């Protein structure tokens with residue numbers, strides 16, 4: 001099998017996902033850009049392709065099992081394996097708020113996309129990931145999912161009252177660790193990437209970091225060598241406590 005890598009990035013139509021896709025493609029990987037809206041992500045893929053990058057847009061709604069299944073079937077037919085999966089798609093649902101106030105349906109929406117969607121995509125693609133030599137899985141995390149930071153009253157993270165986002169991303173961290181454990185003894189490494197506060201639709205346009213800066217840590221973890229970490233969360237300055 002050649003050294004050429006096939007990567008899939010979920011939620012690649014904008015923000016950090018789009019930059020992860022760009023950076024992986026700049027490393028020479030063939031990158032599949034997923035989005036709920038095929039037209040939107042086709043426009044992004046066209047722009048990246050104009051820069052000479054090898055990219056393809058695919059319809060992939062992480063909340064829709066049929067969409068996930070169709071995407072996996074397409075990857076199998078087209079490429080027969082998947083070397084890199086970056087689970088980037090996530091939401092902060094409208095109405096996300098404190099524990100004392102949050103509506104059940106808002107909490108449910110966060111878990112649907114950020115946990116159940118992530119697990120659904122990963123499960124469906126795992127057979128293709130197992131077929132790739134030395135595959136890498138990266139799940140996007142956040143300081144708002146860090147027990148260490150959220151429990152520290154001196155940290156800004158302790159003041160943010162978005163239970164849906166924080167708790168679903170903390171659950172996604174557990175998915176990362178448990179999948180890494182399940183895959184110990186294989187050559188597949190599974191890690192979480194904290195991009196820091198980046199200027200995107202989700203992060204707010206006045207955030208201090210660019211989406212491209214935030215993407216770099218995910219790209220690093222997606223390309224670590226065989227003796228690289230597994231079951232860890234990293235930011236671009238190194239390993240973080242959970």
Ligand SMILES: NC(=O)c1ccc[n+]([C@@H]2O[C@H](COP(=O)([O-])OP(=O)(O)OC[C@H]3O[C@@H](n4cnc5c(N)ncnc54)[C@H](OP(=O)(O)O)[C@@H]3O)[C@@H](O)[C@H]2O)c1
Nearest residue numbers: 011013015016036061062089090140142197198200202203
């Ligand atoms: N920005 C920050 O400061 C920051 C900080 C820490 C962590 N993060 C994490 O970094 C990742 C990217 O964040 P971002 O700031 O780039 O967010 P964003 O600008 O809101 O982009 C989110 C992406 O997710 C996609 N998405 C949402 N629901 C989806 C679904 N059901 N199926 C497929 N795709 C879906 C959206 O694409 P479509 O609408 O086209 O489907 C979009 O491309 C997220 O996991 C986020 O939690 C961000």
